[in-house]
Amino acid sequence: MDGPRIVIDGLTKRYKDVIAVDDASFVAEPGRITGFLGPNGAGKTTTLRALLGLLSPTSGSATFDGARLDQLSRPAKVVGAHLDPGFHPGRSARDHLRTLAPLAGVMDDRCDQVLTMVGLDEAADRRVGGFSMGMRQRLGLATALLGEPAALVLDEPANGLDPAGITWMRAFLRAFAAQGGTVLLSSHLLAEVEQTVDDVVVIARGRVRHASSLAAMHELTSPEVALRSPDADGLGRLTSRWAGTRIEADGTAIITGASAAEVGSAAHAVGLEVHGLAERGESLEQVFLQMTEDVPVAAATTTGGQEPQA
């Protein structure tokens, strides 16, 4: 599968006094899962709607391999989307898909295929009105998959899923990306998608605050190691090798720039008696929250090579 490169370039959407999206630029690469993260009202849905041709941007563009959705000859082959779970409650899951099959350019048997792919075959004839949130998310994914697309665009796909559902969704999207597909999904919770995504785009108040691989975002955290020893002199000598180390009032040394394993090995090597060794410090979640606050964070301006190329 050759997933398209999704490029959001200088996208702005203005509604009278509200700037829903403000000059947003980022890329979702094929073969990878990109998490589009931000608090409520950040501009995620507006961006995804612009990408899917459901609204026209005030300026800028949102394209698949350089083409807007309306310029694609077979859009359903390129992208499948699930934005809001607006299912007709009286329809069965199968009927919901059958009404969309002609739009996606597929035959009815594809509806049963996608129901099987998302594990809903046994619920195929049940009315969607009685579906749990998790089942609705699965049906949304089935809807997105109808046209056998090479890209999936999913708005809050993990919302309402229980832990088993999240694990299932993660494995499904991982397999899709491993085949070369492009996945762009939104979430307002980093923790919900942290184990799913390869790349992260953070948006707040319409502006992209950060775009990088998840690994690069991890590097923005500042982990600390807390080390306790009854040998204050030995502790001081050992920890002086790490710049920025401080000793707290109770004698605990707080070391930055080293892992607990490195500190433990070094203590062992010099024969320091250790009474406590723990990793702590700023978490990824805290870095994310800082990025979404109004105060600009120096580290949050990193773009990690994710700018669209001219």
Ligand SMILES: Nc1ncnc2c1ncn2[C@@H]1O[C@H](COP(=O)(O)OP(=O)(O)OP(=O)(O)O)[C@@H](O)[C@H]1O
């Ligand atoms: N049709 C509209 N008219 C006026 N303002 C709008 C419209 N659509 C969105 N907005 C505003 O634009 C901003 C971004 O909304 P958007 O729905 O894109 O955010 P979001 O990140 O998807 O949030 P959520 O997670 O709550 O869905 C919000 O302030 C919202 O109120």
